Amino acid sequence: MSAVESVLIVGTGLIGTSVALALREHDVAVHLADRDPGAVRLARELGAGVEWVPGGPAVDLAVIAVPPQYVAGELLALQRQGAARHYTDVASVKALPLAEAVRLGCDTASYIAGHPLAGRERSGPAAARADLFLGRPWAYCPTAATSPEAVETLLGVIKLCGGEAVRVDAEEHDRAVAVVSHAPHVTASAVAARLAEAPETALGLAGQGVRDVTRIAAGDPALWTGILSGNALPVAEVLEAVAADLNAAAAALREAASSRDEAMARVTELLRRGVAGTGRIPGKHGGPAKTYVTVQVLVGDRPGELARLFQVAEEAGVNIEDVRLEHARGLPLGAAELFVHPQAAEPLAEALRAHGWHVP
Amino acid sequence: MSAVESVLIVGTGLIGTSVALALREHDVAVHLADRDPGAVRLARELGAGVEWVPGGPAVDLAVIAVPPQYVAGELLALQRQGAARHYTDVASVKALPLAEAVRLGCDTASYIAGHPLAGRERSGPAAARADLFLGRPWAYCPTAATSPEAVETLLGVIKLCGGEAVRVDAEEHDRAVAVVSHAPHVTASAVAARLAEAPETALGLAGQGVRDVTRIAAGDPALWTGILSGNALPVAEVLEAVAADLNAAAAALREAASSRDEAMARVTELLRRGVAGTGRIPGKHGGPAKTYVTVQVLVGDRPGELARLFQVAEEAGVNIEDVRLEHARGLPLGAAELFVHPQAAEPLAEALRAHGWHVP
Known part of the structure; x- marks a missing residue:
């Protein structure tokens, strides 16, 4: 070199x-x-x-x-x-x-x-x-x-x-980013577009799931139009596959509603393929996806709450792999979800409880 | 009462x-x-x-x-x-x-x-x-x-x-959860299903975006089949609307690939509707969605790193509203993204820098 x-x-x-x-x-x-x-x-x-x-x-x-x-x-x-x-x-x-x-x-x-x-x-x-x-x-x-x-x-x-x-070959590259980046963006936009037209009541019932699915849809439309335009055919192909799965699921649901319950097996099959797909995303450090378990703990919405929480984790020798905060609607309280290795969950929960945290 | x-x-x-x-x-x-x-x-x-x-x-x-x-x-x-x-x-x-x-x-x-x-x-x-x-x-x-x-x-x-x-009226309730929970789940499954069939190279190029979009698709297929089956028609309707948007985007991309660039305006329009939709999700505490800014800081993958970081935030009087950890592939290093109120970003960045953190 x-x-x-x-x-x-x-x-x-x-x-x-x-x-x-x-x-x-x-x-x-x-x-x-x-x-x-x-x-x-x-x-x-x-x-x-x-x-x-x-x-x-x-x-x-x-x-x-x-x-x-x-x-x-x-x-x-x-x-x-x-x-x-x-x-x-x-x-x-x-x-x-x-x-x-x-x-x-x-x-x-x-x-x-x-x-x-x-x-x-x-x-x-x-x-x-x-x-x-x-x-x-x-x-x-x-x-x-x-x-x-x-x-x-x-x-x-x-x-x-x-x-x-x-x-990587150029065409292979473009097909890859269509699958892992460009088409997921457009799909998130299509889910978020439903929120744009939904009544206020529906938004009031939104939880963390729809927030995750639609987060990237907040990205700059002009920037993304340029990206999609430069990878038009590979993205179109993935979007058509996603749309076909969704139309098939919708058809199965309509059949099931007319009491043909076996139609639901086709929906289950799509859900299973989805689980298999999420399992293939590499974990951190480039290794295979790891299964972390979560420890939930109730936290207040004040500076220092999380500092104390992480301090306790450190003292217990536990490495927190990821954190999510879900705040309770209308209240200055929320659940922190701490992702840790399975063997670290119980020691962490115990340490937090010993310091007065509410861990269910 | x-x-x-x-x-x-x-x-x-x-x-x-x-x-x-x-x-x-x-x-x-x-x-x-x-x-x-x-x-x-x-x-x-x-x-x-x-x-x-x-x-x-x-x-x-x-x-x-x-x-x-x-x-x-x-x-x-x-x-x-x-x-x-x-x-x-x-x-x-x-x-x-x-x-x-x-x-x-x-x-x-x-x-x-x-x-x-x-x-x-x-x-x-x-x-x-x-x-x-x-x-x-x-x-x-x-x-x-x-x-x-x-x-x-x-x-x-x-x-x-x-x-x-x-x-809320029962039918209105069911239409609402179809939009904010049930259909987003199936859509996440359909995106994740593409990952199940993609070559290994594609997965190697996956980033945080596709992880967010597909996270809920890891949920239990049997449990979700039951939920979807109980709300079949409202979910089918939303899925059909999402599929129609995706097919329209795919068609516009195919047109654009044959050099009819005005077709891209239809894709931009979908992206814009997506942005509008994400903006309607209520923020924490039930209030309107707030715009937080992020402070990024490089952290090592050792117990105590985050504890020290939150300690510094506490001392600076800054409340961290949300945290995301993005670990660098193949290395015990990652970027922590701290969501704070706009006016708190600079004080936090300064405090972190003063304590030797790498804040770009």
């Missing part, structure tokens, strides 16, 4: 600036460019690098961190200027920029398409962080045309950023 | 035993019955009341806490024994037990259908807690036949349990 000494970041948004910050920690010379001079200035002030002056010596790698539909055009312009020896991008779809690059006549040997699977609900350089890619998958998609040197250069940058390189 | 002095709980599962525990705290005489003698014994040992001996004086209210399809049969049997002056149930669908009660010839004057909107992922008497209903909505559905005394008796019990009584 050849050492990467200089990088050009084109597009100093969340991802571009985070790459820059990560590379600066390894003393890579980072040049910054963006259509918006304010974004470059902010990234510079955050210590992400220096403003790019076109016409200088070619850098080792140019990272094109712009929306999918602009990647190929940017690539062509940079190649014409001889800005870098190698080029990559970070767009969340991969077949589109690769096809566009060929269509525009870019040099495809020096271009290696990439996609770090990292993001935040916030955007822009101010939200950037050097550790954004730590332990996260970073997909890269070499083609027959890609030079081994381009791949090696990108792998060097992924390593410096702390990412986990995942080699 | 007449004082409730004696109650019979039929079905000492999670809900029945929780009602019993709540009433015991107010010195109501509670009698316990269940088909399973072990469940009654456990509930009794938890302090939920005494075992019911049929043939004694009628109690003020019998709470029928059995699955929806058995409510009316149980009601008829209890009324024939003269077990109580009034009767209610806690099933998560309401039109079915009401219709069955009429069909079986029950006395509908003394029966008031109810549904406390509370639950846990665990079930059975051992999971019961006296505070389960605290501040939670408790729907009740009087009909033209229901006697005012039956309603008053139930309202007394809801008050003793700390619930918030919500008067």
